[in-house]
Amino acid sequence: MDKVPSSEITSKDNYLSRRKFIKRAAIIGSGALVGGGYLYNRFQTRMVQTEAASALVAEALPEAGSLVDEMGDPLNSFEDIANFNNYYEFTTDKQGVARLSAGFPTSPWQVEVGGLVNNPGVYDIDDLRTKWDQEERIYRMRCVEGWSMVIPWVGFPLHKLLAEVEPTSDATHVRFETLHAPDLMPGQSTPWYEWPYVEGLRLDEAMNGLAILSTGLYGESLLPQNGAPIRLVVPWKYGFKGIKSIVKINLVDYRPVTLWMAAAPNEYGFVSNVQPDVPHPRWSQATERRIGELGRRETLPFNGYADQVAHLYEGMDLSQHNA
Numbered sequence: 001m002d003k004v005p006s007s008e009i010t011s012k013d014n015y016l017s018r019r020k021f022i023k024r025a026a027i028i029g030s031g032a033l034v035g036g037g038y039l040y041n042r043f044q045t046r047m048v049q050t051e052a053a054s055a056l057v058a059e060a061l062p063e064a065g066s067l068v069d070e071m072g073d074p075l076n077s078f079e080d081i082a083n084f085n086n087y088y089e090f091t092t093d094k095q096g097v098a099r100l101s102a103g104f105p106t107s108p109w110q111v112e113v114g115g116l117v118n119n120p121g122v123y124d125i126d127d128l129r130t131k132w133d134q135e136e137r138i139y140r141m142r143c144v145e146g147w148s149m150v151i152p153w154v155g156f157p158l159h160k161l162l163a164e165v166e167p168t169s170d171a172t173h174v175r176f177e178t179l180h181a182p183d184l185m186p187g188q189s190t191p192w193y194e195w196p197y198v199e200g201l202r203l204d205e206a207m208n209g210l211a212i213l214s215t216g217l218y219g220e221s222l223l224p225q226n227g228a229p230i231r232l233v234v235p236w237k238y239g240f241k242g243i244k245s246i247v248k249i250n251l252v253d254y255r256p257v258t259l260w261m262a263a264a265p266n267e268y269g270f271v272s273n274v275q276p277d278v279p280h281p282r283w284s285q286a287t288e289r290r291i292g293e294l295g296r297r298e299t300l301p302f303n304g305y306a307d308q309v310a311h312l313y314e315g316m317d318l319s320q321h322n323a
């Protein structure tokens, strides 16, 4: 990873003061976030494009965020979150995604929500940023590769969108699709994967309060490398379930085949809950490296969210790594 000058690392103080600043700017309706790029000067052009969106995102946020998750784990820095990414549409090089995705256009953007629903609709991204209160959700993200981060997402519960489109009684699953635009996403020209990226959830998983659609993090609208303008976050599952840059959400009556299931059915399944006792065929899942820490920590069942989600899987056999 690039060496990050300490002056650029998101410290507790500048996160809090920046949040207050954004909030105030949003309240007074100022479009000019003077100095707004000080943390993010590497992304100055993006900042210009996203300031208005960030003001929308910031408007309904609480005054100040916590600096730790509910277990007391500190947030990863903005620099870590924005410079160590999995986003195969751009590159498989985690440290290369930020640069390659820098000009990716995320506005205008629409998300088509349909399939087995009573009220299908095409939602403009600004609608999705403002229709429901934006909440901050500090979640651990555990990548199937064995690393993790703590990320202060901004977004809204997926169930609010689902309630509005009204799944019919036939709907059993939700299928998500990323934008397909090989001209903008060079990785989509490689033959190794079945593009576009597809992910899915059972409807009852999708209705769980922990599942969110995220439009921002650290009080800012998402940068392209994190899945701008809107991505899924399902914190009790491996990170690959959190599909980025969503353009389609469909209610269906079958279990969708995801990009990873198609690419390596022996290694990746549909459920993909974080399960430390079920190893990947090529490595153990018992421990993880928290980005920014030395050594490894123990991985927790359901990534530490068992109380909220374990009931969804009662009676299911999840002993297979590719369940």
Ligand SMILES: Nc1nc2c(c(=O)[nH]1)N[C@H]1C(S)=C(S)[C@@H](COP(=O)(O)O)O[C@H]1N2
Pocket (backbone or CB within 6 Å): 081, 084, 085, 086, 087, 088, 089, 141, 142, 143, 144, 178, 197, 225, 226, 227, 238, 239, 240, 241, 242, 243, 244, 245
């Ligand atoms: N469309 C798309 N979504 C994606 C991926 C991807 O390659 N393409 N990678 C996934 C993986 S493996 C992880 S761990 C997370 C990483 O999210 P982050 O880069 O915002 O930390 O995004 C997930 N969502």
Ligand SMILES: [Mo]
Pocket (backbone or CB within 6 Å): 086, 142, 143, 144, 145, 238, 239, 240
């Ligand atoms: Mo991942």
